[in-house]
Amino acid sequence: MSCGPEAGSGADSDVGSIPAAERVTEAAQIAESVPAAESVPVAGPLPVTEPVPVTEPVEVRPTTAPSSPDEGVDVRARSFAPPPGRDPGLRALAARFRESIRGISTADGSLDTTRTRLAEVLGVLPRPVQPEPPAELSRWTRDGVDGVELRWSTGFGAPTSAWLLRPAGETGPLTGALALHDHGGFTRVGREKLADGPDGVPATTSVSREELQAFRDRYYGGRAVASDLARDGFAVLVHDAFGWGSRRIPDEAVAERFHRTVDLQLAGRRFASVQRGEQPAAVSPGQRSELLAGANEPQLAKELGVLGTSLAGLVLRDDLIALDQLAAAPGVRSGAVSCFGLSGGGARAVLLAAMDDRIRAAGVVAMMSTFDGVLDGHADQHSWTFLSSGLSRVGDWPELASLRPRLPLLVQYAERDELFEPVGMRDAHAMLTERYRSGGERSAYTGTFHDEPHSWSTPMQAELRAWLAAALA
Template structure:
């Protein structure tokens, strides 16, 4: 019975491998050596793909990825980084927006000792992007700066307001978001108070950059309209609509020859351009950080843009195997880059910034990842930074509790920024 079961898994799985083209022969040969559970082996581990999980993982994820710096064949760090960055950009369909948008200052206010500028700028597509720039009111000269990357949180109606504010008169649903994920704080404001210029921009498909219902066919709107977003019920309805629409957005971007990561990376790089162009910013001391979807954006921006001197990913670090077997159902389409898992594991995207200061903050009870795979990424990143002679520039911490960026984690992150951007 066990042999029949193994043969069924092997050959039923291989029946659909025509999509791999020229790699089919290699995969068939590899499949002949697959080990599947039987009475004499370890018991089958349930996963979100069922019996297909072990087969899918065995194709590319049971060995070191092809261009992992952990391979003995790679000894030149800069050559590996250059190759890795080019490859990731190619796989995602990198946009590389070559644009210098005009920045419009919508208003300036002083709030809790901070000079707060609300700005907007027009990208080549979509509605104008809204952003906030915060810094100490009486600051002089050039300051270290941080691009604050807001989270996903299943809330596309909101963007930058998730981590920044211009005053205390904010809606209840924004306060709830601050409390749930940030222990009641708008962390971008708190970091700015420590002597930083902090910029927060709305990401692609969030806040000012969200898909407007008036711009999609009526049959796709579910009766929701843009102009009536003054109450919580309609905002919740929009977020439910946007959650389902994420599948359409991702498939449509793939159809255009690009991916979701390519778009938000390009837009975050334009925000970085704007931040770096400011007269009050020291371009040699720029960092980025974010929780969850913001942590994902940190991995991409910090790993692929050399202008980021210090990067902190919070609540977003695991392996491709974890996504494959356990957790892809808990994650946004913003995560995935076609074919890349063959060549780099997920944390190795972030490692492309080595030897620059890099921090990962995890939550032990985070239900978006498995603890075992979070710990594995720590070992992967530690090994790469050690091989890059930069062990002291990588740090990973595990904090108690669920998915969040609470005050204790904020303190650790801010101290890391102080060490590397102020030291």
Template sequence: MPNDRRDFLKKSSLAGVGLMGGGLFDLPSQGAAPFPPFPMPQELNLIGAYGPWAKGLHLESLPSFSFRNERFSDIDSWRLEARNLVSARMAALDLGAVPEVTVHRSGVYEGVSFEEISYQLPYGMPTKAVILKPENAKGKLPGILGLHCHGGNKFLGLDKISRTRSDVPGYVQTHHDTYYEGRAWANEVAKQGYVMMVHDAFAFGSRRVRVEDVPPVIRRGITDFSLDTIEQIDAYNDWASDHEHILAKSLFSAGTSWPAVFFSEDQMALSILAARSDVDASRLGCAGLSGGGLRTVMLGGLDPRIACAVAVGFMTTWTDLLLYKSYTHTWMSYVPALPQELDFPEILGIRAPLPTLVLNDIEDQPFTLSEMEKADKILQEVYAKAGASDRYRCSFHPGPHKFDKAMQTEAFGWFDQWLKG
């Protein structure tokens, strides 16, 4: 009986369509507009038949606020407007006064003096950070903010690129080996004569979202919150990965965005670094791989205190993210509506004519090589129009997603040229 009823409804509904539509499935009558043709075969992309349409909305013409537009000629006035535009689009935050810093531990490790510190922002757990500089350093040194990567690991933060002891857990050493050719690169650049600061980014390390602080319905069965074993840490990182879309949507609902929180917290860390008595605040830089490269794009592009920037393993176009690679990235990258006005590399280009180095990996899985090359061309055009071609460089290194010793050597040399020269 139920099957007979379904058959009846199916037949009667089709009959109704025929009666009401005057033969919807018949060929068009003479003089009527023909049916639109079926879409032609196209290059595969992440959203299928909608890809060409979505790209055509804003990404096939020069973005409206690009400095490459003929209507812009004064780099200084454009830069000011562009910074205000991006800050507004991401809904940047004002975190108030620079907080008091607490020093928890200090010492020397392999020729580097260190201070393990923390400070309290207006929300969340205290932020842990580390200060590194050459042992027995005297006077004021250039300062560099080291921006750690994402790496699919939110349990770790500053430990991904810094080190203050020899007995690190195996999973920390594995991270160094995988992405940095075995090095804690922040220590290596500190040895070259810099005061380095590395802090835990929002949602990482000391700033991570605790499973015990969220409702049981989204804990995915996690009941052990101790994170004492590698199995527990892996389970947390899996959970934190799935929690990203919730956190991003919640930030949107609060009237801000993940890039805004990153940017505002990185600015505060830069203020703490710049205020130190051993730092020359006129010679500040920042650098990072992957998620740290993304943060370099935002901080380097929007904060004029960054005199020299090195973005590693995060440079492409909005087209790449739209059509090919958004599935390899987190929610941390996206600023609503901004692609109408600036292509992604132009965020970093706002800093022109200040020195900027972009380091890419030729076999970098999260990006499409041809779009990385387009991003390089865009930045070349911006710097050329700003009369500062000698202050921009982009290098393509062999291999997958990484910041290895050869790339570190190039980055450290760039800092030496512009922060010490």
């Protein structure tokens, strides 16, 4: 959902039937105008310090019964042995490189300077200063939620489709939230992962309700998290980012050689099954389409790099435009907008909150680690929208997440997350704690650890919804 979860499982899941080693994952694929003129500068430098050990207990939250802050358990003393098969030579090379660029990070400069540098590295293209109002396509009320289907242009490619959700019958101003979908190796849908539509669990021309629900079951506790937040009293906007759903690159636009690559891969898989005396598994058009999107992603990243932008930069631009739309929507409280997401959605939340002061609180789920904790054997599991070229020259990932160390920030760590090293998550927590303590307000940062794999369980969702309500009360 990256930088994130692999695609859903289940008999009716196109993507879930792909063997784990071949699955197109958000971690294995992607997960998100420089808004300087529209953002409020923060005076004074934001100091960066080396990560220091956290002297206070780290909360460890179980799956079914989250602990209270008074029940914190310090697990930092545990010994986490690196998984076998890592290349010690590569680790040593990475360590020497990190030492050579120590101090180059610009995350210790002024906020405006760092934002400018971040936008340059990602290649964030200018966006309309005054975006056109979105087209309203339909309205509905279902299961306690009023929904509006919206569509707007980003200036290139297909228009963005989005849903704006509110509590049924509520007409007054509400706290706003941008719900940011994951990558998941599941690019045929975007907003539908997080929200129900007029007919409940959505279905599209290429994705069945069963397939979508299987994906939600695996990564979202079976819930439509944006719809749940709307029922709690929020105005929630959930939109398709560049590369997903309405903004997806059509299969016919992918180079023919990638079609041949995928066909050869599937032929090899069928041959291997026959050699083992097994019946070859059927491959649906949807499964093939996701494999094709995954094969094309590195090529797309290469071409965008030549053009001076990046996948992360284009996704961030889409998210900034969506923020423009939410901030201008009737019935949304001024100065009370948040963003959140799982995996790749969490990466999008980090960058969006770093780049725009209109975000007043951010939730990052299963998407926090130092870059060390990713590069030590996990880079192949993460997408181009997370691992952008040159990003560490702006700052380490926790540094980017704490560019505004007074911003309320909740980071939910999955203790059994297969996409990060445990030490990388612990070091990130230590770095965030210290940066908030030294550069802003320590109490504004909350980090909780949960005994979960790479996913967003219902107790974690409940924690974030309650935290958002308190942060923006």
